[in-house]
Amino acid sequence: MSLYGLLADIVVVAHAAFVGIVIFGLLAILVGAGLGWGWVRSLWFRLIHLGMIALVVTESLLNVPCPLTVLEDALRRGAGESVAAGTFIGRCVHDLLFYDAPSWVFTVAYCAFGAIVVATLVLVPPRWPSRRAPSH
Secondary structure (H helix, E strand, O other): OOHHHHHHHHHHHHHHHHHHHHHHHHHHHHHHHHHOOHHHHEHHHHHHHHHHHHHHHHHHHOOOOOHHHHHHHHHHHHOOOOHHHOOHHHHHHHHHHOOOOOHHHHHHHHHHHHHHHHHHHHHOOOEOOOOOOOOO
């Protein structure tokens, strides 16, 4: 395996991790709200989660290709291979991420998912950091 092929596999795994954080982050918020998990109300966690899905929705609405997909494709070309020629792990992760459907299907799905994330900000509001009075 070439260095480019290895880098392409690393990019596709990072891409899957990004997707996993967005999906499982929402699930954690919903489950955690019911189970009283305080960390799911962390303002930083919620803002990062919202920012991640907002990036995906914006790219989709503007018809901008995902930079991670573009990078993976460039690295595969640099390695002289197609996506199907990647390593076993690279192929498996790639197959989990990419489906053959019209682009509007993904845009609708991303927007719906983003709307659910926004709704959780109202239904399970984040905890704003408290200001502590300075001690004298």
